[in-house]
Amino acid sequence: xxxxxxxxxxxxxxxxxxxxxxxxxxxxxxxxxxxxxxxxxxxxxxxxxxxxxxxxxxxxxxxxxxxxxxxxxxxxxxxxxxxxxxxxxxxxxxxxxxxxxxxxxxxxxxxxxxxxxxxxxxxxxxxxxxxxxxxxxxxxxxxxxxxxxxxxxxxxxxxxxxxxxxxxxxxxxxxxxxxxxxxxxxxxxxxxxxxxxxxxxxxxxxxxxxxxxxxxxxxxxxxxxxxxxxxxxxxxxxxxxxxxxxxxxxxxxxxxxxxxxxxxxxxxxxxxxxxxxxxxxxxxxxxxxxxxxxxxxxxxxxxxxxxxxxxxxxxxxxxxxxxxxxxxxxxxxxxxxxxxxxxxxxxxxxxxxxxxxxxxxxxxxxxxxxxxxxxxxxxxxxxx
Numbered sequence: 195x196x197x198x199x200x201x202x203x204x205x206x207x208x209x210x211x212x213x214x215x216x217x218x219x220x221x222x223x224x225x226x227x228x229x230x231x232x233x234x235x236x237x238x239x240x241x242x243x244x245x246x247x248x249x250x251x252x253x254x255x256x257x258x259x260x261x262x263x264x265x266x267x268x269x270x271x272x273x274x275x276x277x278x279x280x281x282x283x284x285x286x287x288x289x290x291x292x293x294x295x296x297x298x299x300x301x302x303x304x305x306x307x308x309x310x311x312x313x314x315x316x317x318x319x320x321x322x323x324x325x326x327x328x329x330x331x332x333x334x335x336x337x338x339x340x341x342x343x344x345x346x347x348x349x350x351x352x353x354x355x356x357x358x359x360x361x362x363x364x365x366x367x368x369x370x371x372x373x374x375x376x377x378x379x380x381x382x383x384x385x386x387x388x389x390x391x392x393x394x395x396x397x398x399x400x401x402x403x404x405x406x407x408x409x410x411x412x413x414x415x416x417x418x419x420x421x422x423x424x425x426x427x428x429x430x431x432x433x434x435x436x437x438x439x440x441x442x443x444x445x446x447x448x449x450x451x452x453x454x455x456x457x458x459x460x461x462x463x464x465x466x467x468x469x470x471x472x473x474x475x476x477x478x479x480x481x482x483x484x485x486x487x488x489x490x491x492x493x494x495x496x497x498x499x500x501x502x503x504x505x506x507x508x509x510x511x512x513x514x515x516x517x518x519x520x521x522x523x524x525x526x527x528x529x530x531x532x533x534x535x536x537x538x539x540x541x542x543x544x545x546x547x548x549x550x551x552x553x554x555x556x557x558x559x560x561x562x563x564x565x566x567x568x569x570x571x572x573x574x575x576x577x578x
Contacts, residue, residue: 199376204318206366206373207311208330210274213366214307215334216341217277217300217359218246222417223342223435224355228288231352237542238290242297243418247535249301250308254532257309258525262518266314267375271367273306278363285356309528312508313521317378321512322454324524328504329450336443339417343436393516395523401510401577402527404564405463405503408470411534411557412496412503415477416442418538420496423482423550424489441493446501453505460568460577466502467565469495471558478554499561507531 225239253273260269280299283292308331315327342355421434428434453462473495480488507527515523544553571577 199374200318202373203376204315204323206370207270207315207318207323208327209366209369210270210307211311211315211327211331212334212337213359213362214274214277214304214311215331215336216338217281217334217363218250218304218338219335219417219439220338220342220355220359221246221297221300222439223339223346224288224352226343226421226435227346227352227355228293232289234289234293237539238293241539242293243414244536244539245294246297246301246304247532249298250305250532250535251301251529253302253305254309254528255522255525257306258313258521258523258528260306261310261313261521261525265375266310266317266521267370269310270307270314271370273303273310274363274367274370275303276300277303277307278360278367279303281356281359281363285353285360288352288356305528309525310521312524312528316512316520316524318376321509324508324512325450325454325505328508329447329454332443332447332450332501332504335413336439336447339439340436393514395515395519395526398511398514398523399526401514401571402507402523403530404567405466405507405510406527406530407533407564408467408499408503408561409507409531409534410500411537412470412473412500413442413446414534414537415474415554416493416496419541420477420484420489420492423477423480424484424486426483428486438489438493441490442497442500445494445497446504449498449501450505453502460506460572462502463506464565464568464572466499466506467561467568469502470499471561471565473499474554474558474561478551478558482550504531 221243225243228234229239257269257273277300280296280301280303283299284296287293287296312324312327312331315323317323319326338359341358345355345358346352416438417435421438425434428437449466452458473492476488476492476495477484480492484492508524511520511523511527541550541553
Protein backbone atom coordinates (compact mmCIF):
# COMPACT_ATOMS: atom_id res chain seq x y z
CA UNK A 195 0.00 0.00 0.00
CA UNK A 196 1.30 3.46 -0.92
CA UNK A 197 2.20 6.01 1.73
CA UNK A 198 -0.60 8.23 0.44
CA UNK A 199 -3.18 5.51 0.93
CA UNK A 200 -1.80 4.73 4.39
CA UNK A 201 -2.17 8.42 5.22
CA UNK A 202 -5.82 8.28 4.15
CA UNK A 203 -6.42 5.25 6.35
CA UNK A 204 -4.76 6.98 9.28
CA UNK A 205 -6.99 10.01 8.67
CA UNK A 206 -10.02 7.75 9.07
CA UNK A 207 -8.62 6.28 12.29
CA UNK A 208 -7.96 9.69 13.79
CA UNK A 209 -11.41 10.95 12.79
CA UNK A 210 -12.99 8.03 14.62
CA UNK A 211 -10.84 8.70 17.69
CA UNK A 212 -11.61 12.43 17.61
CA UNK A 213 -15.37 11.90 17.40
CA UNK A 214 -15.18 9.26 20.14
CA UNK A 215 -13.52 11.81 22.40
CA UNK A 216 -16.21 14.34 21.47
CA UNK A 217 -19.03 11.81 22.05
CA UNK A 218 -17.62 10.96 25.46
CA UNK A 219 -16.80 14.37 26.85
CA UNK A 220 -19.30 16.84 25.39
CA UNK A 221 -21.51 15.67 28.25
CA UNK A 222 -19.27 17.55 30.69
CA UNK A 223 -20.87 20.74 29.40
CA UNK A 224 -24.26 19.21 28.56
CA UNK A 225 -24.72 18.13 32.17
CA UNK A 226 -24.52 21.75 33.37
CA UNK A 227 -27.22 22.77 30.89
CA UNK A 228 -29.40 19.73 31.73
CA UNK A 229 -29.06 20.40 35.45
CA UNK A 230 -29.98 24.06 35.09
CA UNK A 231 -32.83 23.70 32.57
CA UNK A 232 -34.35 20.35 33.57
CA UNK A 233 -33.85 20.60 37.33
CA UNK A 234 -32.07 17.25 37.44
CA UNK A 235 -30.38 16.70 40.86
CA UNK A 236 -26.60 17.09 40.90
CA UNK A 237 -26.14 13.56 42.26
CA UNK A 238 -28.02 12.07 39.29
CA UNK A 239 -26.09 14.18 36.80
CA UNK A 240 -22.74 13.19 38.32
CA UNK A 241 -23.90 9.56 38.37
CA UNK A 242 -24.66 9.84 34.64
CA UNK A 243 -21.17 11.22 34.12
CA UNK A 244 -19.68 8.30 36.03
CA UNK A 245 -21.86 5.47 34.69
CA UNK A 246 -20.26 6.09 31.34
CA UNK A 247 -17.08 4.65 32.84
CA UNK A 248 -18.92 1.52 33.98
CA UNK A 249 -19.91 0.84 30.39
CA UNK A 250 -16.50 1.80 29.12
CA UNK A 251 -14.14 -0.13 31.41
CA UNK A 252 -14.90 -3.70 30.26
CA UNK A 253 -15.09 -2.55 26.64
CA UNK A 254 -11.68 -0.89 26.81
CA UNK A 255 -10.25 -4.29 27.69
CA UNK A 256 -12.44 -6.23 25.26
CA UNK A 257 -11.68 -3.78 22.45
CA UNK A 258 -7.96 -4.34 22.88
CA UNK A 259 -8.28 -8.13 23.14
CA UNK A 260 -10.57 -8.32 20.10
CA UNK A 261 -8.25 -6.01 18.15
CA UNK A 262 -5.38 -8.45 18.75
CA UNK A 263 -7.50 -11.41 17.70
CA UNK A 264 -9.67 -10.10 14.86
CA UNK A 265 -8.00 -6.86 13.80
CA UNK A 266 -8.99 -3.42 15.07
CA UNK A 267 -10.97 -1.94 12.17
CA UNK A 268 -14.26 -3.81 12.68
CA UNK A 269 -14.12 -3.22 16.44
CA UNK A 270 -13.57 0.53 16.02
CA UNK A 271 -16.39 0.94 13.51
CA UNK A 272 -18.74 -1.00 15.78
CA UNK A 273 -17.80 1.20 18.71
CA UNK A 274 -18.41 4.34 16.67
CA UNK A 275 -21.93 3.18 15.82
CA UNK A 276 -22.72 2.25 19.43
CA UNK A 277 -21.53 5.60 20.83
CA UNK A 278 -23.68 7.40 18.25
CA UNK A 279 -26.72 5.36 19.33
CA UNK A 280 -26.14 6.31 22.98
CA UNK A 281 -26.11 10.01 22.17
CA UNK A 282 -29.11 9.51 19.87
CA UNK A 283 -31.06 8.10 22.82
CA UNK A 284 -30.19 11.14 24.95
CA UNK A 285 -31.12 13.43 22.06
CA UNK A 286 -34.75 12.36 22.52
CA UNK A 287 -34.75 11.43 26.23
CA UNK A 288 -32.38 13.25 28.59
CA UNK A 289 -34.09 12.82 31.95
CA UNK A 290 -33.81 10.30 34.78
CA UNK A 291 -33.08 6.69 33.88
CA UNK A 292 -32.83 7.50 30.16
CA UNK A 293 -29.92 9.79 30.90
CA UNK A 294 -28.13 6.99 32.71
CA UNK A 295 -28.91 4.47 29.95
CA UNK A 296 -27.68 6.78 27.20
CA UNK A 297 -24.42 7.52 28.96
CA UNK A 298 -23.87 3.82 29.65
CA UNK A 299 -24.29 3.00 25.94
CA UNK A 300 -21.92 5.81 24.97
CA UNK A 301 -19.36 4.34 27.37
CA UNK A 302 -19.59 0.92 25.69
CA UNK A 303 -18.97 2.41 22.24
CA UNK A 304 -16.21 4.78 23.25
CA UNK A 305 -14.42 2.02 25.14
CA UNK A 306 -14.20 -0.08 22.00
CA UNK A 307 -13.00 2.87 19.90
CA UNK A 308 -10.34 4.11 22.32
CA UNK A 309 -8.44 0.86 22.85
CA UNK A 310 -8.93 -0.70 19.41
CA UNK A 311 -8.50 2.68 17.70
CA UNK A 312 -5.19 3.32 19.45
CA UNK A 313 -4.03 -0.16 18.45
CA UNK A 314 -5.20 0.51 14.87
CA UNK A 315 -3.23 3.76 14.78
CA UNK A 316 -0.18 1.77 15.87
CA UNK A 317 -0.78 -0.79 13.13
CA UNK A 318 -0.81 1.94 10.49
CA UNK A 319 2.02 4.17 11.75
CA UNK A 320 3.88 2.28 14.43
CA UNK A 321 4.82 3.89 17.75
CA UNK A 322 4.34 7.42 16.40
CA UNK A 323 0.78 6.47 15.48
CA UNK A 324 0.02 5.42 19.05
CA UNK A 325 1.26 8.67 20.57
CA UNK A 326 -0.53 10.68 17.86
CA UNK A 327 -3.69 8.75 18.70
CA UNK A 328 -3.42 10.04 22.26
CA UNK A 329 -3.13 13.60 20.98
CA UNK A 330 -6.11 13.27 18.62
CA UNK A 331 -8.22 11.67 21.33
CA UNK A 332 -7.29 14.56 23.62
CA UNK A 333 -8.41 17.03 20.95
CA UNK A 334 -11.80 15.33 20.82
CA UNK A 335 -12.10 15.38 24.60
CA UNK A 336 -11.23 19.09 24.59
CA UNK A 337 -13.25 20.39 21.65
CA UNK A 338 -16.45 18.51 22.58
CA UNK A 339 -17.24 20.34 25.84
CA UNK A 340 -15.96 23.67 24.53
CA UNK A 341 -18.21 23.55 21.47
CA UNK A 342 -21.13 22.29 23.55
CA UNK A 343 -20.76 25.17 26.01
CA UNK A 344 -20.75 27.67 23.16
CA UNK A 345 -23.81 26.06 21.56
CA UNK A 346 -25.58 25.91 24.92
CA UNK A 347 -24.86 29.57 25.60
CA UNK A 348 -26.54 30.56 22.34
CA UNK A 349 -29.56 28.23 22.36
CA UNK A 350 -31.82 26.53 24.88
CA UNK A 351 -32.20 23.47 22.63
CA UNK A 352 -30.69 20.59 24.60
CA UNK A 353 -31.38 18.10 21.80
CA UNK A 354 -29.08 20.06 19.48
CA UNK A 355 -26.12 19.34 21.77
CA UNK A 356 -26.54 15.62 21.24
CA UNK A 357 -27.48 15.92 17.55
CA UNK A 358 -24.09 17.45 16.75
CA UNK A 359 -22.26 14.54 18.37
CA UNK A 360 -24.44 11.97 16.60
CA UNK A 361 -23.82 13.62 13.23
CA UNK A 362 -20.04 13.71 13.70
CA UNK A 363 -19.92 10.08 14.83
CA UNK A 364 -21.92 9.02 11.76
CA UNK A 365 -19.56 10.92 9.46
CA UNK A 366 -16.55 9.26 11.10
CA UNK A 367 -17.99 5.76 10.70
CA UNK A 368 -18.71 6.38 7.02
CA UNK A 369 -15.17 7.70 6.54
CA UNK A 370 -13.73 4.64 8.27
CA UNK A 371 -15.71 2.37 5.95
CA UNK A 372 -14.71 4.26 2.81
CA UNK A 373 -11.02 4.80 3.58
CA UNK A 374 -10.31 1.13 4.30
CA UNK A 375 -7.37 -0.39 6.16
CA UNK A 376 -3.58 -0.59 5.84
CA UNK A 377 -1.00 -3.36 6.44
CA UNK A 378 0.44 -3.57 9.91
CA UNK A 379 3.84 -1.95 10.52
CA UNK A 380 6.26 -2.84 13.35
CA UNK A 381 5.67 -1.11 16.68
CA UNK A 382 8.67 0.01 18.68
CA UNK A 383 8.98 2.01 21.86
CA UNK A 384 10.44 5.48 22.01
CA UNK A 385 13.76 4.05 23.04
CA UNK A 386 13.98 1.76 20.07
CA UNK A 387 12.95 -1.85 19.73
CA UNK A 388 13.27 -3.53 23.11
CA UNK A 389 14.77 -7.02 22.90
CA UNK A 390 12.12 -9.72 23.00
CA UNK A 391 13.40 -11.00 26.35
CA UNK A 392 12.66 -7.58 27.88
CA UNK A 393 9.09 -7.58 26.65
CA UNK A 394 6.33 -8.82 28.93
CA UNK A 395 2.82 -7.66 29.68
CA UNK A 396 3.66 -7.59 33.40
CA UNK A 397 6.61 -5.24 32.93
CA UNK A 398 4.63 -3.02 30.56
CA UNK A 399 1.89 -2.61 33.15
CA UNK A 400 4.35 -2.09 36.02
CA UNK A 401 5.79 0.82 34.06
CA UNK A 402 2.50 2.24 32.78
CA UNK A 403 -0.12 1.83 35.50
CA UNK A 404 1.46 4.28 37.99
CA UNK A 405 0.96 6.88 35.24
CA UNK A 406 -2.56 5.71 34.36
CA UNK A 407 -3.95 6.84 37.71
CA UNK A 408 -3.29 10.51 36.86
CA UNK A 409 -4.80 10.71 33.40
CA UNK A 410 -8.57 11.15 33.58
CA UNK A 411 -8.66 11.71 37.33
CA UNK A 412 -6.96 15.04 36.59
CA UNK A 413 -9.35 15.88 33.75
CA UNK A 414 -12.58 15.06 35.57
CA UNK A 415 -11.38 16.98 38.61
CA UNK A 416 -10.69 20.01 36.46
CA UNK A 417 -13.79 19.94 34.25
CA UNK A 418 -16.41 18.84 36.78
CA UNK A 419 -15.17 19.59 40.30
CA UNK A 420 -13.19 22.80 39.78
CA UNK A 421 -15.93 24.22 37.54
CA UNK A 422 -18.57 23.72 40.21
CA UNK A 423 -16.44 25.18 43.01
CA UNK A 424 -15.42 28.31 41.10
CA UNK A 425 -18.94 29.10 39.84
CA UNK A 426 -19.48 31.88 42.39
CA UNK A 427 -16.67 33.97 40.88
CA UNK A 428 -17.78 33.78 37.23
CA UNK A 429 -20.64 35.81 35.72
CA UNK A 430 -21.56 33.07 33.20
CA UNK A 431 -21.12 29.72 35.02
CA UNK A 432 -22.30 27.78 31.95
CA UNK A 433 -18.98 28.62 30.28
CA UNK A 434 -16.87 27.22 33.12
CA UNK A 435 -16.66 23.65 31.75
CA UNK A 436 -15.47 25.09 28.44
CA UNK A 437 -12.87 27.25 30.20
CA UNK A 438 -11.60 24.40 32.36
CA UNK A 439 -11.51 22.06 29.35
CA UNK A 440 -9.56 24.61 27.36
CA UNK A 441 -7.04 25.12 30.14
CA UNK A 442 -6.63 21.48 31.12
CA UNK A 443 -6.72 19.85 27.70
CA UNK A 444 -4.76 22.73 26.17
CA UNK A 445 -1.90 22.34 28.61
CA UNK A 446 -2.11 18.55 28.18
CA UNK A 447 -1.85 18.86 24.41
CA UNK A 448 1.16 21.16 24.73
CA UNK A 449 2.91 18.68 27.00
CA UNK A 450 2.16 15.75 24.69
CA UNK A 451 3.41 17.68 21.68
CA UNK A 452 6.61 18.79 23.42
CA UNK A 453 7.26 15.30 24.72
CA UNK A 454 6.86 13.83 21.24
CA UNK A 455 8.89 16.57 19.50
CA UNK A 456 11.83 16.52 21.90
CA UNK A 457 11.68 12.82 22.87
CA UNK A 458 11.42 13.53 26.57
CA UNK A 459 12.76 10.73 28.71
CA UNK A 460 11.21 8.77 31.55
CA UNK A 461 11.59 11.60 34.05
CA UNK A 462 8.62 13.28 32.39
CA UNK A 463 6.48 10.61 34.07
CA UNK A 464 7.77 11.72 37.45
CA UNK A 465 7.09 15.32 36.49
CA UNK A 466 3.55 14.38 35.46
CA UNK A 467 2.74 12.75 38.80
CA UNK A 468 4.22 15.73 40.69
CA UNK A 469 2.14 18.09 38.59
CA UNK A 470 -0.95 16.06 39.50
CA UNK A 471 -0.07 16.27 43.20
CA UNK A 472 0.33 20.05 42.99
CA UNK A 473 -2.95 20.44 41.10
CA UNK A 474 -4.92 18.39 43.62
CA UNK A 475 -3.23 20.29 46.46
CA UNK A 476 -4.28 23.66 45.00
CA UNK A 477 -7.85 22.37 44.60
CA UNK A 478 -7.85 21.11 48.20
CA UNK A 479 -6.54 24.43 49.48
CA UNK A 480 -9.25 26.35 47.61
CA UNK A 481 -11.96 24.12 49.06
CA UNK A 482 -15.56 24.80 48.12
CA UNK A 483 -14.95 28.37 46.95
CA UNK A 484 -12.05 28.41 44.49
CA UNK A 485 -10.84 31.81 43.41
CA UNK A 486 -10.32 32.45 39.70
CA UNK A 487 -6.54 32.33 40.18
CA UNK A 488 -6.72 28.99 42.03
CA UNK A 489 -9.08 27.63 39.38
CA UNK A 490 -6.72 28.54 36.53
CA UNK A 491 -3.58 27.29 38.31
CA UNK A 492 -5.13 23.97 39.30
CA UNK A 493 -6.54 23.41 35.79
CA UNK A 494 -3.15 24.06 34.18
CA UNK A 495 -1.32 21.77 36.61
CA UNK A 496 -3.86 18.97 36.28
CA UNK A 497 -3.92 19.31 32.49
CA UNK A 498 -0.13 19.12 32.30
CA UNK A 499 -0.24 15.98 34.44
CA UNK A 500 -2.85 14.49 32.11
CA UNK A 501 -0.70 15.07 29.02
CA UNK A 502 2.56 13.83 30.53
CA UNK A 503 1.06 10.75 32.17
CA UNK A 504 -1.03 9.72 29.15
CA UNK A 505 2.00 9.88 26.87
CA UNK A 506 4.29 8.10 29.34
CA UNK A 507 1.79 5.32 29.84
CA UNK A 508 1.39 4.69 26.11
CA UNK A 509 5.15 4.83 25.55
CA UNK A 510 5.59 2.26 28.32
CA UNK A 511 3.09 -0.08 26.65
CA UNK A 512 4.81 0.32 23.27
CA UNK A 513 8.25 -0.32 24.69
CA UNK A 514 7.61 -3.40 26.83
CA UNK A 515 4.42 -5.21 25.78
CA UNK A 516 4.78 -8.27 23.50
CA UNK A 517 3.63 -7.35 20.00
CA UNK A 518 0.95 -10.05 19.95
CA UNK A 519 -0.64 -8.46 23.04
CA UNK A 520 -0.34 -4.84 21.98
CA UNK A 521 -4.08 -4.16 21.92
CA UNK A 522 -4.60 -6.01 25.20
CA UNK A 523 -1.92 -3.92 26.90
CA UNK A 524 -3.46 -0.69 25.64
CA UNK A 525 -6.89 -1.84 26.81
CA UNK A 526 -5.70 -2.65 30.33
CA UNK A 527 -3.84 0.67 30.54
CA UNK A 528 -6.90 2.65 29.49
CA UNK A 529 -9.11 0.75 31.97
CA UNK A 530 -6.99 2.14 34.81
CA UNK A 531 -6.97 5.64 33.33
CA UNK A 532 -10.76 5.72 33.30
CA UNK A 533 -11.12 5.00 36.99
CA UNK A 534 -10.73 8.77 37.23
CA UNK A 535 -14.23 9.25 35.84
CA UNK A 536 -15.62 8.00 39.15
CA UNK A 537 -14.02 10.91 41.03
CA UNK A 538 -16.89 13.44 40.79
CA UNK A 539 -19.44 10.91 42.04
CA UNK A 540 -17.18 9.67 44.86
CA UNK A 541 -16.38 13.21 46.00
CA UNK A 542 -20.09 14.08 45.95
CA UNK A 543 -20.80 11.11 48.24
CA UNK A 544 -17.93 11.92 50.62
CA UNK A 545 -18.69 15.64 50.88
CA UNK A 546 -21.26 15.37 53.75
CA UNK A 547 -18.89 13.23 55.82
CA UNK A 548 -15.35 14.59 55.31
CA UNK A 549 -15.83 17.87 53.46
CA UNK A 550 -14.50 18.93 50.07
CA UNK A 551 -10.78 19.30 50.78
CA UNK A 552 -9.79 16.08 52.57
CA UNK A 553 -10.34 13.70 49.60
CA UNK A 554 -8.36 15.99 47.28
CA UNK A 555 -5.50 16.22 49.78
CA UNK A 556 -5.43 12.42 50.08
CA UNK A 557 -5.31 12.04 46.29
CA UNK A 558 -2.44 14.55 46.17
CA UNK A 559 -0.46 12.31 48.56
CA UNK A 560 -1.12 9.29 46.33
CA UNK A 561 0.23 11.23 43.34
CA UNK A 562 3.41 11.97 45.31
CA UNK A 563 3.70 8.22 45.89
CA UNK A 564 3.44 7.56 42.13
CA UNK A 565 6.17 10.12 41.45
CA UNK A 566 8.41 8.43 44.02
CA UNK A 567 7.75 5.00 42.49
CA UNK A 568 8.67 6.23 39.00
CA UNK A 569 11.86 7.83 40.40
CA UNK A 570 12.84 4.51 42.01
CA UNK A 571 12.20 2.65 38.73
CA UNK A 572 14.50 5.07 36.92
CA UNK A 573 17.19 4.97 39.61
CA UNK A 574 17.32 1.16 39.64
CA UNK A 575 17.55 0.90 35.85
CA UNK A 576 14.17 -0.82 35.48
CA UNK A 577 13.34 1.42 32.49
CA UNK A 578 15.12 1.48 29.15
